[in-house]
Amino acid sequence: QVQLVESGGGLVQAGGSLRLSCAASGRTFSDYTVGWFRQAPGKERGLVATIKRGGSINYADSVKGRFTISRDSTKNQVYLQMNRLKPEDTAVYDCLARAVSGDYWGQGTQVTVSS
DSSP: OOEEEEEEEEEEEEEOOOEEEEEEEOOOOOOSSEEEEOOTTTSOOOEEEEOOOOEEEEEGGGGGGTTTEEEEEETTEEEEEOOOOGGGGOOEEEEEEEEEEEEEEEEOOOEEEEE
């Protein structure tokens, strides 16, 4: 079992930056694939970025070159640095930890990008 708590969301103007954090309690993040997903109003939740146990990283095409995911296993946290934000990045961002036993989600953090 793992509990996830996201932070760092907020309101930012287009072109600005935010850094999301996801803190885990329970088992260490290094045992899991971890990542970020997002859900905009009226849309399904979709992938933003993931880091697999072995360290390979995957990004959604829409955020490549603007977002960077990273993991600090010593602090049991995963981060999402978001640069050059666009209004279409507005969504609730959810942290995921994926294990053989199942998926664990945080409560979500709202990111709003104004034009």
